[in-house]
Amino acid sequence: MSNEAILHDQHFGTHDAPHAHEHHDHESFITKYVFSQDHKMISKQFLTTGIIWAIIGGLFSVIFRLQLGYPDSTFPWLQDLLGHWAKGGKLDPEFYYSLVTMHGTILVFFVLTAGLSGTFANFLIPLQIGARDMASPFLNMLSYWFFFTASMVMLSSLFVQTGPASGGWTIYPPLSALGEASEGSKIGMDLWLVSMALFIVSTLLGGLNYISTILNMRTKGMSMTRMPLTIWALFFTAILGVLSFPVLLSGAILLLFDRNLGTSFYLSDIVINGKILPNEGGSPILFQHLFWFLGHPEVYIIVLPAMGMVSEIMAINSRKPIFGYMAMVGSLFAITSLAFLVWAHHMFVSGLNPFLGSFFVLLTLLIAVPSAIKVFNWLTTLWRGNIRFTPGMLFAIGFVSMFISGGLTGIFLGNSALDIHLHDTYFIVAHFHIVMGVAGFFGMFAGLYHWFPKMYGRYMNNTLAYIHFWVTLIGAYLIFWPMHYEGLAGMPRRYYDFSSWESFKMFAGLNEFISFVSIIVFAAQLLFVVNFFYSIFKGRKVTTQNPWGATSLEWTTPIRPGHGNWLGEIPEVYRWPYDYGKDGRDFIPQTEPVGEHESKH
Amino acid sequence: MDLIMTNQQKRIHPHKFTLWVVICSMVMMFAGLTSAYIIKRNQANWLTFELPVIFWYSSAIIILSSFTMMISKRAFAEREMGKYRRMLAITTLLGITFIVLQAIGFYQLSGSGITLTRNVAFSFLYVLVGLHALHVIGGVITLTVMLVRVFSRKSRNYSIVPVEMMSMYWHFVDLLWIYLFVFLLMIR
Incomplete structure (x- = not known):
């Protein structure tokens, strides 16, 4: 079934619905900016909401870093901000x-899942595969x-x-189950x-739309x-989400029952404040299994879209084909499959049978293979490239750096024997922040700087972008690198105050340093936010259709595409999207038919 | 690199495909719950239970409703709108009957001392059957909406896609119930 037919078919038989393209004068403010069914607007809605959440979530980390870095100081302004949670300017331990x-919770789910996949899957899938919109624009709107x-x-x-x-973002019972x-x-x-149940519904609606759009709505050729x-990565991300989030939902449903209806799925033999609870026969480990069956794929839900965008941006700005296209796809597939088979490496010390x-150790370490394939392919794409250091490209290279650093510590942590020493220490914090958090953000920034001209028809300010990049890259390493040492020395995560522990007193200076740098890095992110919103309205205007000299379809649309993306027919595709520096030409768009004497790639 | 899908006509309608993905994710949810059930059962403090007899009748009802749904879809394909309407109405009624029977089953269970909170085995029973019933209720609501549309004079709809999707979903909740029922009979 063709694209055109599907969009016409959208409202099953009735033809009163606003039409896909060309004439949208009758769009009101509400249908255009609020309850929009245009994938590009929905993507911007996800992005804006994600940015607001990122500011809130980042600010929280600055506040608790103040406590960790300056445990003896008081900050009176905190009381103005937080009221009884920071009496006398000192953070309340409960509130910590x-x-x-x-x-x-905010960073993992609301920013790096919804903000990242929501933005780029919505924006790029229809534009890069040549579709007028998603398979179901209505479900897409519901998703937002x-x-x-x-x-x-x-x-x-x-x-x-x-x-x-x-109770921590993993909300382990019994702590989370008992008021x-x-x-x-x-x-x-x-x-x-x-909130998470609603979020899961949103992710599922989005994910199934992405899958069916990619499989069914590609243009001719x-x-x-x-x-x-990018599309491959977003495709695998959506599959991961659709298969793993329902399991988290079932875990959450059982937790809701335990909390509110007196069941004992996760509770057994508990004494609380000297009172013996009647709950018997439950097992908190059950929750960990259900949680991590999602929780592990979740980290790939975050990092796969970043990988996809980095591959794309890197090829464009190296003016070279991506090295090993099929190996890239194959390694994405391998990571996706292995993601479902490694969840118990989060539970090595939960009493899991060592046999x-x-x-799980073996399967976990196997993930190093596809990850290494990807890293080598990125490096070989850069090798002898004609590199343009645009802000997007810098963030893409930064992503690879972060992915290597964080990936290597993953090999430490995947070993169940080493994990006995390292679990729940700052080593873990350093590992996942670098490989998932910062790398995910770098992918997101790379994508934003790169596709901003397509999103808003304007450029972002380059000087601010370079400052943003260098402060973030150096800052991220200064924050998280020392944490490895703290973790190896046994410093546990989630503690409120280390100054009362003889073993960890020596880290007071280091903790203060980390807190200091994190405030600077947070300020640099605000610089990005200012740049972003300023450039939407006042940025330098895009004057050419294809500012980066890219081959893929999104750059064949008008500079500010309307709902329906292409004015006339959807272009046909004749070649893969990585024909850069071929036969003496800088790049050949996907829409150009293969010439008679063209060499094979 | 030459894998081009030229024959676009044979592709599945994207909405139907989307429904398949939805079904996959629902399967994952129940797979998560039933595997949790198996793990819990092998641990201490598990009481076995008898399923109420009425669940046999509700199983028969929902299987029957799958057949009426099938006939209804065939009738639509052959443009026998009267038959289609009748069968759709019967399917809806059977769906409602199923939910009522499940509710009676729950009532009987709690009457015989198998209450939600007494043992984790019973809690699982309630959650599994209850979640399935919610899925059936969702189906019944959609069926009712379709019925209202069919009987109203305003809309004329000749696309078979919604009917096919409804029938897919209905067969899915039917199969899901059979799976859960057999599962609960064999493993308790």
């Missing part, structure tokens, strides 16, 4: 945990509004009397669960092996 929990509702519920949990959830256990396990935890690597653990 809330901040850590919310920082993790479920995300928005989830955001509102999570936001409201910040303002309840007992504070937001505080008596801590302040954050009261209403804040219920709001967390409701766009075979699977002619898709840009079973050794299988």
Whole structure:
């Protein structure tokens, strides 16, 4: 079925719906900017919401870093900001945990899942495969509004009397299951669960739309092996999400039952405040299995889109074909498959059978193989390239650097024996922040700087972008590199104050340094936010259709594409998207038929 | 590199494909729950239970409804709109009957001492059957919406895609129930 037919068919038989393209004068403010079904607008909605969440989540980390870096100081302005959670300018220990929990939840789910996949899957899939819109624009709109509702519920949990959830972003029971256990396990935890349930619905609606769009709505000639690597990455990301989020949902449903209906799925033999609870027969380990069956694929949900965009941006700005296209696709597939088979490496010290653990060690270490393939392919793409150091390209290279540094420590942590020493220390914090957090952000920034001209028809300011890049790159290493040492020395994560521990007193100076740098890096991100919003309205205008000299389809649309993307027919595709520096030509667009005497790539 | 899908006509409609993906993700949710069930069962403190007899009747009802849904879809394909409408209505009624029977089953269970909170085995039973019932309720609501549309004079709809999707989903909740029922009968 052709693209055209599907869009016409969208409203099953009735023809009163606004039409796909060319004439959209009757679009009101509401249908254009609020309840929009245009994938490009939905993508911008995800992006803006994600940026707001990133500022909130980043600010939280700055606040708890103040406590960790300056445990003896007081900050009176904190009391103005947080009220009774920072009496006398000193962070309340209960609220410290809330901040850590919310920082993790917000960054992992709301920024690096919804903000990253939501933005770029929505924006790039139809544009790069040559479709007028998603398979179901309506579901796509619902996906955003479920995300928005989830955001509102999570936001409201910040303002309840007992504070937001505080059991860590992994919300392990029994702590999270019992309201008596801590302040954050009261209403804040219920709001967390409701918000996550809504979020899961949003991710599923989005994900299934991405999958069916990629498989069904490609333009003529766009075979699977002619898709840009971004699309492959977003495709595998969507599959991971669709298969793993429902399992988290089932875990969350059981937790809601335990919390509110008195069941004992996760609870057994608990004494709390001297009171013996009636719950019997449950197992908290069960929750860990259900949680990490999602939780592990989740880190790939974050990093795969970044990988895809980096591959694309790197090839464009090296003016060279991506090295090993099929190997790139194959390694994405391998990572996706292995992602489902390694969840228990988060549970090596939970009492897991060591024999079973050794299988998970093997499968975990196997992920190093496709990861290494990807790294080598990126490096060989750069090798002897005609590199243009645009901000997008710099962030792409920074991503590779982060992915290598963080990936290597993953090999340490994948060993169940080493994990006995390293689990729950700052080594873990350093590992996942570098390989998932910072790398995910670098991918996102690379994508934003690169596709900003397509999104808004203007450029972002380059000087600010370079400052942003260097401060972020150097800052990220200065923050997280020392944490490896702290972790190897046994410094545990999630502690409120290390100054009272004889073994960790020596890190006081290092902690202060880390906190100091994180404030600077946070300020650099605000610079990005200013640059972003300023450039939307006042940036230098894009005057050419294809400013980067790229081959893929999104650059064949008008500079400011309307709903429906292409004015006339959707262009046909004749070749893969990486014909750079071929036969003496700088680049050959995908829409150009293969010439008679052209060499094979 | 020459894998070009030239024959676009044979491709599955994207909405139907989307529904397949939805079904996959629903399967994952129930797979998660039933595997959690198996793990819990092998641990201490598990009480076995008897399923109420009425679940046999509800199984028969939902299988029957799958057949009426099938007939209804065939009738639509052959443009026998009267038959299509009748069969769709019967399917909806059977769906409602199924939910009522499940509710009676729950009522009988709690009457015989198998309550939600007494043992984790019973909790699982309630959650599994309850979540499935929610999926059936979702189907019944969609069926009702379709029925209202069919009987209203305003809209004329000749696309078979919605009917096919409805029938896919209905067969799915049917199969899901059969799976859960057999699962709960064999492993308790």
